[in-house]
Amino acid sequence: MKENAKILIGDDSILARQQLKDVIALYLDSPVFIEAANGKEAVSKYEEEKPDLTFLDIVMPVRDGILATLEITKKDKDAKIIIVSSIGTQKQLTAAVQAGAIDFVQKPVKDELIQQLLVKYLGGE
Amino acid sequence: MYAQFFGSYLLSKNAVTPKQLTEAISHLSDVHIKLGTLAMHMGYMTAEEVNEVCFLQTREDKHFGQIAIERNYLFEDQLNELLNTQSPDYLLLGQNLVDMGALTNNQLEELLLGYQQENELKYGTESNEIPDETMQLVNKFFEQTGRPIPKNMLIYMNLLFNDLVRFIGFDFTPLTPVFVTSYDTNYCITQRITGVLPLLTAIDMEPDTAIAFAGRYAKMDFNEFNEYVKASLEDFINLHNGLFSVNMSNTYSKEAELDPPGHTEEKSLKLSDDAFIVPIIYPFGTIYFIVSSLPGEEDKKEA
Numbered sequence: 001m002k003e004n005a006k007i008l009i010g011d012d013s014i015l016a017r018q019q020l021k022d023v024i025a026l027y028l029d030s031p032v033f034i035e036a037a038n039g040k041e042a043v044s045k046y047e048e049e050k051p052d053l054t055f056l057d058i059v060m061p062v063r064d065g066i067l068a069t070l071e072i073t074k075k076d077k078d079a080k081i082i083i084v085s086s087i088g089t090q091k092q093l094t095a096a097v098q099a100g101a102i103d104f105v106q107k108p109v110k111d112e113l114i115q116q117l118l119v120k121y122l123g124g125e
Numbered sequence: 126m127y128a129q130f131f132g133s134y135l136l137s138k139n140a141v142t143p144k145q146l147t148e149a150i151s152h153l154s155d156v157h158i159k160l161g162t163l164a165m166h167m168g169y170m171t172a173e174e175v176n177e178v179c180f181l182q183t184r185e186d187k188h189f190g191q192i193a194i195e196r197n198y199l200f201e202d203q204l205n206e207l208l209n210t211q212s213p214d215y216l217l218l219g220q221n222l223v224d225m226g227a228l229t230n231n232q233l234e235e236l237l238l239g240y241q242q243e244n245e246l247k248y249g250t251e252s253n254e255i256p257d258e259t260m261q262l263v264n265k266f267f268e269q270t271g272r273p274i275p276k277n278m279l280i281y282m283n284l285l286f287n288d289l290v291r292f293i294g295f296d297f298t299p300l301t302p303v304f305v306t307s308y309d310t311n312y313c314i315t316q317r318i319t320g321v322l323p324l325l326t327a328i329d330m331e332p333d334t335a336i337a338f339a340g341r342y343a344k345m346d347f348n349e350f351n352e353y354v355k356a357s358l359e360d361f362i363n364l365h366n367g368l369f370s371v372n373m374s375n376t377y378s379k380e381a382e383l384d385p386p387g388h389t390e391e392k393s394l395k396l397s398d399d400a401f402i403v404p405i406i407y408p409f410g411t412i413y414f415i416v417s418s419l420p421g422e423e424d425k426k427e428a
Binding site: 087 | 292343352353356357359360363364366367368370371374375380381383384385386387
């Protein structure tokens with residue numbers, strides 16, 4: 001898989017961000033992590049850093065992950081955004097896809113699923 | 126998920142102390158069920174017969190089953206059945222308490238009978254019926270307060286007990302729920318659920334308990350109260366409420382929305398008149414789970 005891939009993680013929980021970074025670091029060669037603690041911050045960090053892959057939580061203060069996805073994909077149609085949420089309901093899933101997210105992960109996050117997503121969206125085999 | 130409620134039953138009958146109970150629960154995974162406990166539970170042997178066989182075992186070099194058959198306390202097909210059954214975890218809890226000396230076999234026999242009758246538990250039901258049975262347990266758990274709660278709330282609480290087993294550990298005992306209209310906080314995280322079932326939910330505990338709780342949730346060692354500890358409590362309640370939302374959506378096609386969870390500075394939480402607190406004892410401390418209609422939105426909850 002791609003080396004030094006830039007990964008943006010938007011989640012208001014420092015623990016959730018750490019856990020996701022730990023999992024990703026198992027499978028990627030020296031990834032570069034960018035973190036955001038709310039949806040608004042995620043949008044501005046996205047514009048500054050143009051990450052290769054973005055993980056966004058839905059329930060966040062200031063601006064939620066769905067709205068952030070919408071804002072990011074409006075400006076960058078090729079943005080690769082994966083929603084990671086504890087509320088994987090049909091409605092949220094539909095909202096995420098309509099906002100332009102490419103995938104949806106139900107929390108608690110399973111390591112193998114993250115691995116599959118990294119292979120799928122960052123290439124390799 | 127029966128041991129937790131059997132523990133709660135034992136406390137309500139003053140049969141054991143909380144200390145004895147948490148000790149017995151914390152050793153649940155180290156021990157296996159004994160044939161004698163199982164035989165007593167199935168009604169094949171009395172406590173006296175089990176005591177006698179146990180005594181004889183110390184003098185004769187024979188298995189429990191062998192002696193029981195010789196004495197005509199068990200038939201061979203009963204023994205085979207016992208050897209092939211999986212025992213419910215509350216039985217193991219009872220056995221631990223006997224081994225610790227907190228209960229005698231005779232006391233356990235009586236308490237098991239009382240618990241099963243009270244909860245109409247039948248032994249050996251198919252595993253796919255377990256969710257209904259645990260719902261029934263949760264229902265009885267609230268009925269003992271004299272204030273049964275609506276079905277949505279039962280689903281919510283049933284899922285909470287499951288999530289505690291899943292993410293924190295099975296070694297807890299829920300105490301009788303208390304209905305209150307305000308709550309004095311220790312370290313308290315709240316999360317509002319809006320939409321179909323508007324609720325104020327909260328988890329509260331002493332900071333030291335929070336450190337241990339977070340350690341289990343995050344599978345990390347924490348020595349002090351830091352931002353990861355806070356995040357662990359927030360993540361747990363957010364995950365639980367999220368899974369509840371998924372559950373409601375899948376089963377009833379009803380959607381709930383969540384506000385971000387957060388620490389409340391309020392010394393006293395104002396609650397609605399249907400609010401309740403469930404104290405949950407873990408070996409590392411007691412956590413308090415609080416559920417209330419959103420103040421001011423009680424009228425909408427049936428909508």
